[in-house]
Amino acid sequence: MIRAFLLDRLAVIILFMLNTALATVVFHLFFSTKESSVERGVVAYAFLLCLFLLVTWLIVEYVRSRRYLKKLYEYTKGEGQDGLFENMHMPTYEARLWQEGQWQQRRKYEEKLDMYIRAHEQQQLFFNQWVHHMKTPVSVISLLVQQGKNDGNDTVLDEISDENDRFRHGLELLLHLARLDHFAMDLKAEKVDIITVISSIVNEEKRQFIRRGVFPEIQGERGVYFVYSDEKWLRVLLQQIVFNALKYSPQQAGAKMTFKLREGKSQILLDVIDQGVGIAKHDVPRVFEPFFTGENGRKFQESTGMGLYLAKTIAKGLGHSLTLTSEKGVGTTVTIAFSSKTLHNMTTL
Template sequence: MSKIGETLRAYLADRLGGALLFLAEGAVIWLVLWLGEVAMDIRDYILLLHFVLWGLAFCFDFSSYHRQYRYLQKLRDKKGELDRQENRIGLGDKKLFQLCDEILEEQNHLLRQREEEEKNRLKSYQEYYSLWVHQIKTPIFALELLLRGVAEPGLSSQMNAELLKIKDYTQLALQYIRLEDMAADLDLKTYALENIVKNQLKKYALLFINRKVRLELAEFQLDVITDEKWLAFVLGQILTNALKYTAPGGQIRIWLKDRTLIIADTGLGIRAEDIPRLFTKGFTGDNGRRQKEASGMGLYLSAKVMQTLGHAIWLESEQGKGTQVFLNFPEQSLQEY
């Protein structure tokens, strides 16, 4: 429906009484002239003049109504703050629309005030949790020093594995806080992908040993433009997930195909109905609910990070057979960022 047609329907609905009055008045005039035996040419002239005057009044009134209607529609449909100056029409003598303007101005003020309060509240949360994450690093470091003095190798290994989990959860919280300003934190350079992968495997070597999971790492070479810290975070999330859901005696394989890094495990696998939602914030899936350790944030943050870096991530899985995670690195130059 055209804008004019939509306005016309609204106009006729609002002016139905006026339209009926116009028809009734025309009929009364015609009846009076007919009963008064006025000459036909004079009667026709009077009726024509009546219709012309009413037509001019209609055109003027409809034009004014159309502008007002479109103006209020635009105000209604605007997202965020309403700009009452845009497409403003001269309604200074219309008390109703003056009141509308006053209401909108008040709503704008309240909206701006609430937005500012929300920004301040969010900033306070970010500052608090940033401080908490940085403060918690001190006792973590102290624990690492204390564990070096534990004489029993088996106990020391288990405690170090649990300490690594604490560090990972802490890092997850910190990266979530930083995600809003990730672009400002990026340090894009050309890196050898195999070196970043090997560094993460070295970091989680203790978990491989403790969980008795075999590693098969194919030799590969690929230079990628990325941020080493953020890509390492993504690799860490994928490796910890693979280790968490792979039973002792299982295997994790890593290889490169074209420009896609593939990390495959022989773990529990994922239900088909869970796969489309795995990168959704807070979604843990059936495996996460069983393990009772999943936060539903790891893959969500990984997807966000990969998207910001200009990379891609997806996965394939079959329940009971394992999962394959694919990290794709399109060929790019630094000028493209």
């Protein structure tokens, strides 16, 4: 510990000794030119006096820094305790600035760590809920398959298909959520025709539209509305919105789902409008929170509270804006704004 203390101040010690020696030599030469001499004892006394001041300064500096150096030494040997830098009194202004910098870095690190821990806990919670959610379809499918074999009833087979769709949507949601951690590594900016993407999704889910009695309507011409985005992730975003609209639309009641494209100021806007049950006014501000299902979650067993969260997260990653308005008993409108600050601009920086 003393060795480290002296090594840190070695340059000051050498400079002090050189300065003292130089001053002594100059003093001696000055009197030599005056045809007078200085006794060697006087020179030695002056040198020793300077040396005494140096040693005194080193002792005072060591006493002031001893506790600080001791704690640092214990910490480097693994004998220190957590919170060392918060409880340590720094001997110099420079050390205190360094301490403040360490505190700030630690606070940032702890904030990031808490964020990652919360994200991991949310993901684990969702996985657990999803597994529990899938147990019921497993049992139902097993019973329906057995009944279908015995009765040869096509209606039973249709019900099996419905349960299988629930499986498919649940699995897709799980996979997309698992990929969010590597979202930025899986982006490709490309020119996308929004109408083409919407038509493809509607065609893929046509059996769902037919079974639920919901009629899709696309307001816009193909080959007119282009944006820069990642088509794969944009499809996932739109699929979550469509699934939600289908789920909460009145079944077999001739409800419509409208995809309305319009141009705003330096924006292309897509409204997905359904005629579903709507969302309570006090629930609207929280619909994008993970696991939040609100009042509708108590009425619809399929609600996971993750579809809109996933859509919002993807929209943010793509540089798009996602908003929602709703009126209970009337329907819901989800709006995606493709502004000039798109994925194309983000990936070319």
